[in-house]
Amino acid sequence: MSIIINHLNYIYDEDTAMAHPALIDVNLKIPDGQFIGLIGHTGSGKSTLIQHMNGLIKPSSGNVFFDNEDINEQGYDKKKLRSNVGLVFQYPEHQLFETDCFKDVCFGPKNLGLPQKEVELRAFEALEQVGFDATYFYQSPFDLSGGQKRRVAIAGVLAMKPRVLILDEPTAGLDPKGREDILNLISDLHKKMNITIILVSHSMEDVADYVERIIVMNKGRVAFDAEPRDVFSHVKELEEIGLAAPQVTYCMQELREAGFDVDTGVTTLEEAKKEILKAFGKC
Amino acid sequence: MLRDITLGQYYRTESVIHRLDPRVKIVGTFSFIISLFLVKNFIGYAIAGLFLVICIKLSNVPPKFIFRGMKAIFFLLLITMVFNLFLTPGEAIFSFWKFQITKEGIKLAAMMGIRLVFLITGSSLMTLTTTPNNLTDGLENLLNPLKKIRVPVHEISMMMSIALRFIPILMEETDKIMKAQMARGADFESGSLIQRAKSLIPLLVPLFISAFRRANDLAMAMEARCYRGGEGRTKMKPLIYKKRDAIGYLVIVLFVALVIVFGRILFR
Numbered sequence A: 001m002s003i004i005i006n007h008l009n010y011i012y013d014e015d016t017a018m019a020h021p022a023l024i025d026v027n028l029k030i031p032d033g034q035f036i037g038l039i040g041h042t043g044s045g046k047s048t049l050i051q052h053m054n055g056l057i058k059p060s061s062g063n064v065f066f067d068n069e070d071i072n073e074q075g076y077d078k079k080k081l082r083s084n085v086g087l088v089f090q091y092p093e094h095q096l097f098e099t100d101c102f103k104d105v106c107f108g109p110k111n112l113g114l115p116q117k118e119v120e121l122r123a124f125e126a127l128e129q130v131g132f133d134a135t136y137f138y139q140s141p142f143d144l145s146g147g148q149k150r151r152v153a154i155a156g157v158l159a160m161k162p163r164v165l166i167l168d169e170p171t172a173g174l175d176p177k178g179r180e181d182i183l184n185l186i187s188d189l190h191k192k193m194n195i196t197i198i199l200v201s202h203s204m205e206d207v208a209d210y211v212e213r214i215i216v217m218n219k220g221r222v223a224f225d226a227e228p229r230d231v232f233s234h235v236k237e238l239e240e241i242g243l244a245a246p247q248v249t250y251c252m253q254e255l256r257e258a259g260f261d262v263d264t265g266v267t268t269l270e271e272a273k274k275e276i277l278k279a280f281g282k283c
Numbered sequence B: 001m002l003r004d005i006t007l008g009q010y011y012r013t014e015s016v017i018h019r020l021d022p023r024v025k026i027v028g029t030f031s032f033i034i035s036l037f038l039v040k041n042f043i044g045y046a047i048a049g050l051f052l053v054i055c056i057k058l059s060n061v062p063p064k065f066i067f068r069g070m071k072a073i074f075f076l077l078l079i080t081m082v083f084n085l086f087l088t089p090g091e092a093i094f095s096f097w098k099f100q101i102t103k104e105g106i107k108l109a110a111m112m113g114i115r116l117v118f119l120i121t122g123s124s125l126m127t128l129t130t131t132p133n134n135l136t137d138g139l140e141n142l143l144n145p146l147k148k149i150r151v152p153v154h155e156i157s158m159m160m161s162i163a164l165r166f167i168p169i170l171m172e173e174t175d176k177i178m179k180a181q182m183a184r185g186a187d188f189e190s191g192s193l194i195q196r197a198k199s200l201i202p203l204l205v206p207l208f209i210s211a212f213r214r215a216n217d218l219a220m221a222m223e224a225r226c227y228r229g230g231e232g233r234t235k236m237k238p239l240i241y242k243k244r245d246a247i248g249y250l251v252i253v254l255f256v257a258l259v260i261v262f263g264r265i266l267f268r
Ligand SMILES: Nc1ncnc2c1ncn2[C@@H]1O[C@H](COP(=O)(O)OP(=O)(O)OP(=O)(O)O)[C@@H](O)[C@H]1O
Pocket: A012, A013, A021, A022, A040, A041, A042, A043, A044, A045, A046, A047, A048, A049
Protein backbone atom coordinates (compact mmCIF):
# COMPACT_ATOMS: atom_id res chain seq x y z
CA MET A 1 0.00 0.00 0.00
CA SER A 2 2.43 2.59 -1.13
CA ILE A 3 2.75 5.18 -3.85
CA ILE A 4 5.44 4.63 -6.44
CA ILE A 5 6.24 7.27 -9.00
CA ASN A 6 8.22 6.05 -11.95
CA HIS A 7 9.94 8.30 -14.51
CA LEU A 8 7.16 10.86 -14.29
CA ASN A 9 7.17 13.77 -16.73
CA TYR A 10 4.53 16.42 -17.03
CA ILE A 11 4.25 19.26 -19.52
CA TYR A 12 1.65 22.00 -19.14
CA ASP A 13 -0.16 23.13 -22.30
CA GLU A 14 1.50 20.42 -24.31
CA ASP A 15 1.52 21.05 -28.04
CA THR A 16 0.94 24.79 -27.84
CA ALA A 17 3.46 27.62 -27.93
CA MET A 18 3.11 27.96 -24.15
CA ALA A 19 4.26 24.39 -23.50
CA HIS A 20 6.66 24.10 -20.61
CA PRO A 21 7.74 21.15 -18.52
CA ALA A 22 6.64 21.24 -14.90
CA LEU A 23 7.97 17.83 -13.86
CA ILE A 24 11.05 16.13 -15.26
CA ASP A 25 11.86 12.49 -14.61
CA VAL A 26 10.54 12.26 -11.06
CA ASN A 27 11.10 8.95 -9.26
CA LEU A 28 9.78 8.44 -5.74
CA LYS A 29 8.66 5.71 -3.43
CA ILE A 30 6.34 6.65 -0.63
CA PRO A 31 5.94 3.79 1.81
CA ASP A 32 3.24 3.44 4.44
CA GLY A 33 3.09 5.58 7.51
CA GLN A 34 5.80 8.07 6.65
CA PHE A 35 5.56 11.76 7.46
CA ILE A 36 7.10 13.52 4.48
CA GLY A 37 7.85 17.16 3.84
CA LEU A 38 7.80 18.38 0.26
CA ILE A 39 9.61 21.67 -0.19
CA GLY A 40 10.75 23.75 -3.11
CA HIS A 41 10.90 27.27 -4.47
CA THR A 42 7.68 28.68 -5.89
CA GLY A 43 7.01 27.17 -9.31
CA SER A 44 9.18 24.13 -8.67
CA GLY A 45 6.34 21.72 -9.39
CA LYS A 46 5.16 20.68 -5.93
CA SER A 47 1.47 21.21 -6.54
CA THR A 48 1.73 19.56 -9.92
CA LEU A 49 3.42 16.53 -8.40
CA ILE A 50 0.87 15.96 -5.67
CA GLN A 51 -2.02 16.23 -8.10
CA HIS A 52 -0.58 13.24 -9.91
CA MET A 53 -0.77 11.20 -6.76
CA ASN A 54 -4.54 11.05 -6.72
CA GLY A 55 -5.09 11.06 -10.44
CA LEU A 56 -6.24 14.64 -10.96
CA ILE A 57 -3.54 15.12 -13.58
CA LYS A 58 -2.53 12.52 -16.11
CA PRO A 59 1.23 12.26 -16.63
CA SER A 60 2.66 13.24 -20.01
CA SER A 61 4.81 10.16 -19.63
CA GLY A 62 5.73 7.78 -16.84
CA ASN A 63 3.55 6.01 -14.29
CA VAL A 64 2.06 6.45 -10.87
CA PHE A 65 1.36 3.27 -8.93
CA PHE A 66 -0.85 2.92 -5.88
CA ASP A 67 -0.97 -0.49 -4.23
CA ASN A 68 1.00 -1.82 -7.20
CA GLU A 69 -1.65 -0.77 -9.67
CA ASP A 70 -1.13 1.86 -12.34
CA ILE A 71 -3.69 4.55 -11.55
CA ASN A 72 -3.84 5.83 -15.09
CA GLU A 73 -4.74 2.50 -16.58
CA GLN A 74 -8.09 2.26 -18.36
CA GLY A 75 -10.85 1.34 -15.96
CA TYR A 76 -8.97 2.07 -12.75
CA ASP A 77 -11.40 3.17 -10.05
CA LYS A 78 -10.43 6.82 -9.53
CA LYS A 79 -13.09 7.39 -6.91
CA LYS A 80 -11.67 4.69 -4.73
CA LEU A 81 -8.20 6.10 -5.24
CA ARG A 82 -9.36 9.52 -4.14
CA SER A 83 -10.92 8.12 -0.99
CA ASN A 84 -7.58 6.48 -0.21
CA VAL A 85 -5.38 9.39 -1.15
CA GLY A 86 -6.88 12.57 0.29
CA LEU A 87 -5.68 15.85 -1.14
CA VAL A 88 -6.16 19.15 0.66
CA PHE A 89 -5.55 21.97 -1.78
CA GLN A 90 -3.90 25.28 -1.09
CA TYR A 91 -6.50 27.61 0.44
CA PRO A 92 -8.98 24.76 0.76
CA GLU A 93 -11.54 27.09 2.31
CA HIS A 94 -12.29 28.32 -1.21
CA GLN A 95 -13.98 25.04 -2.02
CA LEU A 96 -16.67 25.29 0.69
CA PHE A 97 -20.15 25.58 -0.76
CA GLU A 98 -22.82 24.12 1.52
CA THR A 99 -25.24 26.01 3.71
CA ASP A 100 -23.67 24.69 6.89
CA CYS A 101 -20.31 23.26 7.90
CA PHE A 102 -21.62 19.83 8.75
CA LYS A 103 -23.24 19.37 5.36
CA ASP A 104 -20.07 20.48 3.65
CA VAL A 105 -18.02 17.86 5.43
CA CYS A 106 -20.62 15.27 4.44
CA PHE A 107 -19.97 15.97 0.76
CA GLY A 108 -16.91 13.71 0.48
CA PRO A 109 -18.25 10.58 2.18
CA LYS A 110 -21.59 11.02 0.40
CA ASN A 111 -19.79 10.92 -2.92
CA LEU A 112 -18.32 7.58 -1.90
CA GLY A 113 -21.86 6.23 -1.87
CA LEU A 114 -21.94 5.42 1.84
CA PRO A 115 -25.25 5.14 3.75
CA GLN A 116 -26.49 8.37 5.29
CA LYS A 117 -25.79 7.24 8.86
CA GLU A 118 -22.21 6.38 8.09
CA VAL A 119 -21.78 9.66 6.23
CA GLU A 120 -22.93 11.70 9.22
CA LEU A 121 -20.88 9.67 11.63
CA ARG A 122 -17.76 10.24 9.61
CA ALA A 123 -18.46 13.95 9.25
CA PHE A 124 -18.94 14.22 12.98
CA GLU A 125 -15.72 12.35 13.68
CA ALA A 126 -13.75 14.40 11.20
CA LEU A 127 -14.95 17.69 12.64
CA GLU A 128 -14.03 16.45 16.12
CA GLN A 129 -10.60 15.39 14.90
CA VAL A 130 -9.77 18.82 13.57
CA GLY A 131 -10.86 20.34 16.86
CA PHE A 132 -13.77 22.24 15.42
CA ASP A 133 -16.05 23.78 18.03
CA ALA A 134 -19.38 21.94 18.05
CA THR A 135 -21.34 25.17 18.45
CA TYR A 136 -20.40 26.12 14.90
CA PHE A 137 -21.37 22.80 13.30
CA TYR A 138 -24.58 24.13 11.81
CA GLN A 139 -23.39 27.60 10.92
CA SER A 140 -22.72 28.80 7.44
CA PRO A 141 -19.06 28.15 6.59
CA PHE A 142 -18.86 31.64 5.14
CA ASP A 143 -19.35 33.29 8.52
CA LEU A 144 -16.23 31.67 10.01
CA SER A 145 -12.71 32.97 10.40
CA GLY A 146 -10.00 31.87 7.98
CA GLY A 147 -8.50 29.33 10.36
CA GLN A 148 -11.88 27.82 11.19
CA LYS A 149 -12.79 27.59 7.53
CA ARG A 150 -9.56 25.76 6.89
CA ARG A 151 -10.36 23.25 9.61
CA VAL A 152 -13.73 22.56 8.04
CA ALA A 153 -12.10 22.09 4.67
CA ILE A 154 -9.51 19.68 6.07
CA ALA A 155 -12.29 17.81 7.87
CA GLY A 156 -14.03 17.53 4.49
CA VAL A 157 -11.12 15.47 3.21
CA LEU A 158 -10.54 13.57 6.45
CA ALA A 159 -14.15 12.40 6.44
CA MET A 160 -13.26 10.25 3.47
CA LYS A 161 -10.87 8.34 5.77
CA PRO A 162 -7.86 8.52 3.49
CA ARG A 163 -4.83 6.34 4.16
CA VAL A 164 -2.56 8.92 2.59
CA LEU A 165 -3.17 12.58 3.33
CA ILE A 166 -1.52 15.23 1.18
CA LEU A 167 -1.70 18.86 2.24
CA ASP A 168 -0.65 21.73 -0.01
CA GLU A 169 0.65 24.53 2.20
CA PRO A 170 -1.96 24.04 4.89
CA THR A 171 -0.55 26.89 6.97
CA ALA A 172 -0.46 29.56 4.26
CA GLY A 173 -1.97 32.81 5.46
CA LEU A 174 -2.52 31.75 9.07
CA ASP A 175 -1.22 33.42 12.22
CA PRO A 176 1.47 31.64 14.31
CA LYS A 177 -1.09 30.12 16.65
CA GLY A 178 -3.21 28.92 13.74
CA ARG A 179 -0.17 27.41 12.06
CA GLU A 180 0.88 25.52 15.10
CA ASP A 181 -2.64 24.23 15.69
CA ILE A 182 -2.92 22.92 12.16
CA LEU A 183 0.54 21.34 12.23
CA ASN A 184 -0.09 19.70 15.60
CA LEU A 185 -3.35 18.40 14.25
CA ILE A 186 -1.60 16.87 11.26
CA SER A 187 1.10 15.40 13.47
CA ASP A 188 -1.58 13.89 15.71
CA LEU A 189 -3.31 12.31 12.76
CA HIS A 190 -0.02 10.77 11.78
CA LYS A 191 0.72 9.40 15.23
CA LYS A 192 -2.73 8.21 16.25
CA MET A 193 -4.06 6.85 12.99
CA ASN A 194 -0.78 6.08 11.30
CA ILE A 195 -1.81 7.92 8.13
CA THR A 196 0.91 8.61 5.59
CA ILE A 197 1.32 12.37 5.39
CA ILE A 198 2.84 14.51 2.68
CA LEU A 199 3.16 18.10 3.78
CA VAL A 200 3.93 20.73 1.16
CA SER A 201 5.44 23.78 2.74
CA HIS A 202 7.56 26.85 2.26
CA SER A 203 8.62 27.00 5.86
CA MET A 204 11.74 25.06 6.81
CA GLU A 205 10.81 25.28 10.48
CA ASP A 206 7.41 23.69 9.91
CA VAL A 207 8.96 20.86 8.01
CA ALA A 208 11.99 20.32 10.25
CA ASP A 209 9.93 20.13 13.42
CA TYR A 210 7.58 17.43 12.25
CA VAL A 211 8.67 15.30 9.33
CA GLU A 212 10.95 12.29 9.07
CA ARG A 213 11.82 12.66 5.41
CA ILE A 214 12.23 15.65 3.14
CA ILE A 215 11.83 15.79 -0.62
CA VAL A 216 13.24 18.94 -2.20
CA MET A 217 12.01 19.95 -5.64
CA ASN A 218 13.92 22.26 -7.95
CA LYS A 219 12.66 23.29 -11.39
CA GLY A 220 10.59 20.16 -11.81
CA ARG A 221 13.23 17.71 -10.58
CA VAL A 222 13.82 16.04 -7.24
CA ALA A 223 16.94 17.73 -5.87
CA PHE A 224 17.19 15.97 -2.50
CA ASP A 225 15.31 13.14 -0.89
CA ALA A 226 16.59 12.26 2.56
CA GLU A 227 16.19 12.75 6.31
CA PRO A 228 15.92 16.38 7.48
CA ARG A 229 19.37 16.19 9.03
CA ASP A 230 20.97 15.17 5.76
CA VAL A 231 19.03 17.62 3.65
CA PHE A 232 19.76 20.58 5.87
CA SER A 233 23.46 19.84 5.90
CA HIS A 234 23.47 21.00 2.27
CA VAL A 235 22.86 24.61 3.23
CA LYS A 236 24.76 26.04 0.26
CA GLU A 237 22.90 23.98 -2.32
CA LEU A 238 19.58 24.77 -0.67
CA GLU A 239 20.30 28.47 -0.79
CA GLU A 240 21.22 28.22 -4.43
CA ILE A 241 17.77 26.90 -5.28
CA GLY A 242 16.03 29.61 -3.30
CA LEU A 243 15.53 27.74 -0.04
CA ALA A 244 17.19 27.81 3.35
CA ALA A 245 17.87 25.63 6.35
CA PRO A 246 15.95 26.17 9.59
CA GLN A 247 17.20 29.06 11.68
CA VAL A 248 18.51 26.76 14.40
CA THR A 249 20.83 25.13 11.90
CA TYR A 250 22.39 28.52 11.12
CA CYS A 251 22.55 29.31 14.80
CA MET A 252 24.38 26.10 15.56
CA GLN A 253 26.83 26.66 12.75
CA GLU A 254 27.70 30.08 14.11
CA LEU A 255 28.16 28.66 17.58
CA ARG A 256 30.48 26.10 16.11
CA GLU A 257 32.50 28.78 14.36
CA ALA A 258 32.69 30.69 17.64
CA GLY A 259 34.41 27.69 19.13
CA PHE A 260 31.63 25.80 20.88
CA ASP A 261 31.51 22.05 20.52
CA VAL A 262 27.97 21.59 19.20
CA ASP A 263 26.42 19.28 16.63
CA THR A 264 25.58 21.40 13.56
CA GLY A 265 23.24 18.77 12.19
CA VAL A 266 20.34 19.45 14.55
CA THR A 267 17.19 20.74 12.91
CA THR A 268 14.65 21.34 15.66
CA LEU A 269 14.57 23.76 18.54
CA GLU A 270 14.31 20.95 21.07
CA GLU A 271 17.45 19.21 19.81
CA ALA A 272 19.31 22.49 19.64
CA LYS A 273 18.47 23.25 23.25
CA LYS A 274 19.91 19.93 24.36
CA GLU A 275 23.06 20.43 22.34
CA ILE A 276 23.66 23.90 23.66
CA LEU A 277 23.09 22.86 27.26
CA LYS A 278 25.48 19.98 26.74
CA ALA A 279 28.12 22.27 25.29
CA PHE A 280 27.79 24.72 28.15
CA GLY A 281 27.79 21.97 30.72
CA LYS A 282 31.14 20.90 29.39
CA CYS A 283 32.63 24.40 29.33
CA MET B 1 -12.19 20.33 -21.25
CA LEU B 2 -12.29 24.03 -20.41
CA ARG B 3 -9.15 24.62 -22.39
CA ASP B 4 -11.04 23.78 -25.57
CA ILE B 5 -12.74 27.15 -25.50
CA THR B 6 -10.45 29.30 -27.58
CA LEU B 7 -12.95 32.08 -28.26
CA GLY B 8 -11.71 35.16 -26.45
CA GLN B 9 -8.27 33.73 -25.71
CA TYR B 10 -5.01 35.32 -26.72
CA TYR B 11 -2.25 33.28 -28.34
CA ARG B 12 1.13 34.82 -27.67
CA THR B 13 3.50 34.72 -30.61
CA GLU B 14 5.22 36.98 -33.15
CA SER B 15 3.51 37.79 -36.46
CA VAL B 16 2.38 40.54 -38.82
CA ILE B 17 -1.20 40.02 -37.76
CA HIS B 18 -0.25 40.33 -34.09
CA ARG B 19 1.54 43.60 -34.78
CA LEU B 20 -1.35 45.17 -36.70
CA ASP B 21 -3.22 47.98 -35.02
CA PRO B 22 -6.26 46.56 -33.19
CA ARG B 23 -8.52 48.99 -35.05
CA VAL B 24 -7.50 47.45 -38.36
CA LYS B 25 -8.26 44.00 -37.02
CA ILE B 26 -11.64 45.00 -35.63
CA VAL B 27 -12.67 46.73 -38.85
CA GLY B 28 -11.29 43.81 -40.83
CA THR B 29 -13.20 41.22 -38.81
CA PHE B 30 -16.43 43.17 -39.11
CA SER B 31 -15.98 43.63 -42.84
CA PHE B 32 -15.26 39.93 -43.14
CA ILE B 33 -18.39 38.97 -41.23
CA ILE B 34 -20.58 41.38 -43.19
CA SER B 35 -19.16 40.16 -46.48
CA LEU B 36 -20.03 36.59 -45.45
CA PHE B 37 -23.65 37.64 -45.35
CA LEU B 38 -23.49 39.43 -48.68
CA VAL B 39 -22.10 36.44 -50.57
CA LYS B 40 -24.62 34.52 -52.67
CA ASN B 41 -22.51 31.80 -54.28
CA PHE B 42 -19.66 29.41 -53.58
CA ILE B 43 -17.09 31.43 -55.49
CA GLY B 44 -17.48 34.19 -52.93
CA TYR B 45 -16.99 31.70 -50.12
CA ALA B 46 -13.92 30.32 -51.86
CA ILE B 47 -12.43 33.83 -51.89
CA ALA B 48 -13.34 34.35 -48.24
CA GLY B 49 -11.87 30.97 -47.38
CA LEU B 50 -8.65 31.75 -49.18
CA PHE B 51 -8.42 35.11 -47.40
CA LEU B 52 -8.94 33.35 -44.05
CA VAL B 53 -6.31 30.71 -44.78
CA ILE B 54 -3.77 33.38 -45.72
CA CYS B 55 -4.53 35.33 -42.54
CA ILE B 56 -4.16 32.21 -40.39
CA LYS B 57 -0.90 31.38 -42.14
CA LEU B 58 0.39 34.91 -41.53
CA SER B 59 -0.68 34.89 -37.89
CA ASN B 60 1.59 31.98 -36.90
CA VAL B 61 -1.21 30.57 -34.75
CA PRO B 62 -1.29 26.79 -35.19
CA PRO B 63 -4.50 25.85 -37.05
CA LYS B 64 -5.08 23.08 -34.53
CA PHE B 65 -5.47 25.73 -31.87
CA ILE B 66 -7.99 27.71 -33.90
CA PHE B 67 -10.13 24.73 -34.76
CA ARG B 68 -10.19 23.50 -31.19
CA GLY B 69 -12.69 26.30 -30.63
CA MET B 70 -14.90 24.67 -33.24
CA LYS B 71 -15.71 21.79 -30.90
CA ALA B 72 -17.66 24.18 -28.71
CA ILE B 73 -20.03 25.14 -31.51
CA PHE B 74 -20.21 21.71 -33.11
CA PHE B 75 -23.78 21.10 -31.94
CA LEU B 76 -24.98 24.48 -33.04
CA LEU B 77 -23.46 23.80 -36.42
CA LEU B 78 -25.04 20.37 -36.64
CA ILE B 79 -28.51 21.60 -35.71
CA THR B 80 -28.33 24.50 -38.15
CA MET B 81 -27.30 22.25 -40.97
CA VAL B 82 -29.85 19.53 -40.23
CA PHE B 83 -32.72 22.04 -40.05
CA ASN B 84 -31.70 23.66 -43.31
CA LEU B 85 -31.19 20.32 -44.96
CA PHE B 86 -34.61 18.92 -44.14
CA LEU B 87 -36.86 21.92 -43.88
CA THR B 88 -36.08 23.84 -47.05
CA PRO B 89 -38.88 23.46 -49.59
CA GLY B 90 -37.98 22.92 -53.24
CA GLU B 91 -37.03 20.25 -55.71
CA ALA B 92 -36.79 16.95 -53.86
CA ILE B 93 -33.95 14.63 -54.68
CA PHE B 94 -34.28 12.18 -51.83
CA SER B 95 -37.11 11.45 -49.45
CA PHE B 96 -38.12 8.97 -46.81
CA TRP B 97 -41.06 8.84 -44.41
CA LYS B 98 -42.04 12.46 -43.73
CA PHE B 99 -38.71 14.01 -44.57
CA GLN B 100 -37.30 15.10 -47.85
CA ILE B 101 -33.97 16.49 -48.86
CA THR B 102 -34.12 19.13 -51.55
CA LYS B 103 -31.55 20.56 -53.85
CA GLU B 104 -32.11 23.98 -52.34
CA GLY B 105 -31.80 22.45 -48.87
CA ILE B 106 -28.39 21.00 -49.58
CA LYS B 107 -27.19 24.29 -50.97
CA LEU B 108 -28.56 26.27 -48.05
CA ALA B 109 -27.19 23.86 -45.46
CA ALA B 110 -23.77 23.95 -47.02
CA MET B 111 -23.82 27.75 -47.15
CA MET B 112 -24.97 28.09 -43.57
CA GLY B 113 -22.34 25.63 -42.42
CA ILE B 114 -19.55 27.43 -44.23
CA ARG B 115 -20.80 30.79 -43.02
CA LEU B 116 -20.87 29.70 -39.39
CA VAL B 117 -17.44 28.07 -39.53
CA PHE B 118 -15.89 31.12 -41.22
CA LEU B 119 -17.59 33.46 -38.80
CA ILE B 120 -16.23 31.67 -35.75
CA THR B 121 -12.79 31.17 -37.27
CA GLY B 122 -12.56 34.81 -38.30
CA SER B 123 -13.54 36.19 -34.95
CA SER B 124 -11.37 33.73 -33.02
CA LEU B 125 -8.46 34.79 -35.17
CA MET B 126 -9.02 38.38 -34.08
CA THR B 127 -9.08 37.55 -30.37
CA LEU B 128 -6.21 35.07 -30.70
CA THR B 129 -3.95 37.70 -32.18
CA THR B 130 -4.99 40.72 -30.11
CA THR B 131 -4.52 41.15 -26.39
CA PRO B 132 -7.78 41.95 -24.57
CA ASN B 133 -6.36 45.33 -23.61
CA ASN B 134 -5.55 46.22 -27.18
CA LEU B 135 -8.92 44.99 -28.33
CA THR B 136 -10.87 47.22 -26.00
CA ASP B 137 -8.54 50.13 -26.66
CA GLY B 138 -9.23 49.76 -30.35
CA LEU B 139 -12.93 49.45 -29.80
CA GLU B 140 -13.05 52.48 -27.56
CA ASN B 141 -11.15 54.44 -30.15
CA LEU B 142 -13.42 53.36 -32.99
CA LEU B 143 -16.56 54.14 -31.02
CA ASN B 144 -15.31 57.51 -29.83
CA PRO B 145 -17.57 59.51 -32.18
CA LEU B 146 -20.56 58.04 -30.35
CA LYS B 147 -19.59 60.02 -27.26
CA LYS B 148 -21.16 63.02 -28.98
CA ILE B 149 -24.56 61.39 -28.68
CA ARG B 150 -23.86 60.54 -25.03
CA VAL B 151 -23.06 56.86 -25.40
CA PRO B 152 -20.84 55.95 -22.41
CA VAL B 153 -18.10 54.58 -24.65
CA HIS B 154 -15.36 54.60 -22.05
CA GLU B 155 -17.47 52.84 -19.45
CA ILE B 156 -18.57 50.19 -21.91
CA SER B 157 -15.03 49.49 -23.04
CA MET B 158 -13.79 49.43 -19.45
CA MET B 159 -16.44 46.88 -18.57
CA MET B 160 -15.50 44.84 -21.59
CA SER B 161 -11.81 44.90 -20.81
CA ILE B 162 -12.46 43.84 -17.23
CA ALA B 163 -14.73 41.04 -18.40
CA LEU B 164 -12.15 39.84 -20.91
CA ARG B 165 -9.40 40.10 -18.33
CA PHE B 166 -11.35 37.91 -15.96
CA ILE B 167 -12.13 35.11 -18.39
CA PRO B 168 -8.77 33.33 -17.99
CA ILE B 169 -8.71 34.01 -14.26
CA LEU B 170 -12.16 32.56 -13.75
CA MET B 171 -11.29 29.64 -15.96
CA GLU B 172 -8.23 28.88 -13.87
CA GLU B 173 -10.35 29.24 -10.75
CA THR B 174 -12.94 26.85 -12.18
CA ASP B 175 -10.22 24.35 -12.92
CA LYS B 176 -8.90 24.61 -9.38
CA ILE B 177 -12.27 24.28 -7.65
CA MET B 178 -13.23 21.44 -9.94
CA LYS B 179 -10.08 19.57 -8.98
CA ALA B 180 -10.61 20.28 -5.30
CA GLN B 181 -14.15 18.88 -5.47
CA MET B 182 -12.99 15.92 -7.54
CA ALA B 183 -10.49 15.20 -4.80
CA ARG B 184 -13.52 14.92 -2.54
CA GLY B 185 -15.07 12.40 -4.88
CA ALA B 186 -17.26 14.75 -6.93
CA ASP B 187 -18.14 13.46 -10.37
CA PHE B 188 -18.82 16.03 -13.08
CA GLU B 189 -18.87 13.74 -16.04
CA SER B 190 -21.31 10.90 -15.58
CA GLY B 191 -24.94 10.54 -14.55
CA SER B 192 -28.23 11.80 -15.94
CA LEU B 193 -28.73 15.38 -17.04
CA ILE B 194 -30.37 16.33 -13.74
CA GLN B 195 -27.63 14.66 -11.73
CA ARG B 196 -25.03 16.47 -13.74
CA ALA B 197 -26.74 19.82 -13.30
CA LYS B 198 -26.88 19.14 -9.56
CA SER B 199 -23.22 18.21 -9.47
CA LEU B 200 -22.42 21.71 -10.67
CA ILE B 201 -23.57 23.31 -7.41
CA PRO B 202 -20.31 22.52 -5.56
CA LEU B 203 -18.51 24.17 -8.45
CA LEU B 204 -20.72 27.20 -9.05
CA VAL B 205 -21.18 28.36 -5.45
CA PRO B 206 -17.45 28.75 -4.71
CA LEU B 207 -16.93 30.19 -8.18
CA PHE B 208 -19.54 32.91 -7.68
CA ILE B 209 -18.24 33.70 -4.23
CA SER B 210 -14.75 34.10 -5.59
CA ALA B 211 -15.99 36.21 -8.51
CA PHE B 212 -17.78 38.55 -6.11
CA ARG B 213 -14.72 38.73 -3.90
CA ARG B 214 -12.55 39.57 -6.87
CA ALA B 215 -14.99 42.19 -8.13
CA ASN B 216 -15.04 43.77 -4.71
CA ASP B 217 -11.25 43.79 -4.46
CA LEU B 218 -10.90 45.24 -7.93
CA ALA B 219 -13.40 48.02 -7.26
CA MET B 220 -11.53 48.86 -4.08
CA ALA B 221 -8.17 48.86 -5.85
CA MET B 222 -9.49 51.10 -8.63
CA GLU B 223 -10.97 53.50 -6.14
CA ALA B 224 -7.73 53.56 -4.15
CA ARG B 225 -5.96 54.69 -7.30
CA CYS B 226 -8.49 57.47 -7.88
CA TYR B 227 -10.22 55.97 -10.87
CA ARG B 228 -13.14 58.21 -11.78
CA GLY B 229 -14.12 57.36 -15.32
CA GLY B 230 -12.80 58.34 -18.71
CA GLU B 231 -12.81 62.14 -18.38
CA GLY B 232 -9.31 63.46 -18.99
CA ARG B 233 -7.72 60.03 -18.78
CA THR B 234 -4.60 59.51 -20.88
CA LYS B 235 -3.09 56.32 -22.20
CA MET B 236 0.35 54.91 -21.55
CA LYS B 237 0.45 53.40 -25.01
CA PRO B 238 -1.80 55.41 -27.31
CA LEU B 239 -2.76 53.74 -30.56
CA ILE B 240 -0.82 55.12 -33.51
CA TYR B 241 -1.27 53.99 -37.11
CA LYS B 242 1.83 52.72 -38.92
CA LYS B 243 2.46 52.01 -42.56
CA ARG B 244 1.47 48.37 -42.24
CA ASP B 245 -1.92 49.45 -40.93
CA ALA B 246 -2.59 51.44 -44.09
CA ILE B 247 -1.70 48.34 -46.09
CA GLY B 248 -4.02 46.37 -43.85
CA TYR B 249 -6.94 48.69 -44.59
CA LEU B 250 -6.16 48.51 -48.28
CA VAL B 251 -6.23 44.71 -48.20
CA ILE B 252 -9.57 44.79 -46.42
CA VAL B 253 -11.11 47.13 -48.99
CA LEU B 254 -9.78 44.98 -51.81
CA PHE B 255 -11.11 41.84 -50.19
CA VAL B 256 -14.61 43.27 -49.69
CA ALA B 257 -14.68 44.55 -53.27
CA LEU B 258 -13.57 41.18 -54.59
CA VAL B 259 -16.14 39.28 -52.57
CA ILE B 260 -18.97 41.58 -53.66
CA VAL B 261 -18.00 41.52 -57.32
CA PHE B 262 -17.50 37.76 -57.54
CA GLY B 263 -19.86 36.58 -54.85
CA ARG B 264 -22.81 38.79 -55.69
CA ILE B 265 -22.65 40.69 -58.95
CA LEU B 266 -20.85 38.58 -61.55
CA PHE B 267 -22.24 35.16 -60.68
CA ARG B 268 -25.75 35.10 -59.31
N1 LIG C 1 -2.68 25.32 -14.80
C1 LIG C 1 -1.46 25.59 -15.26
N2 LIG C 1 -1.24 25.89 -16.56
C2 LIG C 1 -0.01 26.13 -17.03
N3 LIG C 1 1.09 26.12 -16.29
C3 LIG C 1 0.97 25.83 -14.98
C4 LIG C 1 -0.31 25.56 -14.38
N4 LIG C 1 -0.13 25.32 -13.07
C5 LIG C 1 1.19 25.44 -12.85
N5 LIG C 1 1.86 25.75 -13.98
C6 LIG C 1 3.32 25.93 -14.11
O1 LIG C 1 3.98 24.76 -13.72
C7 LIG C 1 5.10 25.01 -12.90
C8 LIG C 1 4.97 24.32 -11.57
O2 LIG C 1 3.86 24.85 -10.89
P1 LIG C 1 3.37 24.33 -9.49
O3 LIG C 1 2.06 24.98 -9.21
O4 LIG C 1 3.42 22.86 -9.45
O5 LIG C 1 4.49 24.95 -8.52
P2 LIG C 1 4.57 24.92 -6.95
O6 LIG C 1 5.87 24.28 -6.61
O7 LIG C 1 3.35 24.33 -6.36
O8 LIG C 1 4.67 26.47 -6.60
P3 LIG C 1 4.07 27.26 -5.33
O9 LIG C 1 5.02 27.04 -4.22
O10 LIG C 1 4.09 28.69 -5.79
O11 LIG C 1 2.70 26.75 -5.06
C9 LIG C 1 5.19 26.53 -12.81
O12 LIG C 1 6.18 26.97 -13.71
C10 LIG C 1 3.84 27.04 -13.21
O13 LIG C 1 3.95 28.26 -13.89
